[in-house]
Amino acid sequence: MTDDDLLKLDNQLCHRFYSVSNAFTRAYRPLLQKMDITYPQYLVLLALWEHKQLTISALVEKSRIDPGGLTLILKKLEQKGYVHIQPSEQDKRVKQVVLTTKGKAAKAEAAAIPKELLCQIENLDMNELQLLSGLIDKLYCDLTHS
Structure with missing residues (x-):
């Protein structure tokens, strides 16, 4: 080339x-749109639905959202009533992000979203999607040296 x-x-x-x-x-x-959240906010909720509560640093690691961007996302989610941010009981300097009742209930509302999105992907079958996911993970590791 x-x-x-x-x-x-x-x-x-x-x-x-x-x-x-x-x-x-x-x-x-x-x-x-019906949940009044953005895609980055959805990523944060996905991580919290899986782990119930996380420190902000754990959320940065799981969501791969930079800390500055995550701070703004968490502020919006807190304003919308999905999460509450509180000091950790073990170390007051560490902040825990906890789902509110509304945040927990939103999981049921979001349950159909992955299937609805998959319906839009017509040119790849599940095997190809899994292969693609694995290749993207490898590429991410190469680019982040992780």
């Missing part, structure tokens, strides 16, 4: 991921 080829937009892997990321966000928007 020549230097000119390397600089063609169609040859940029990152552009494909950028485009797919935007397409995912657009696909999720109407599904999350």
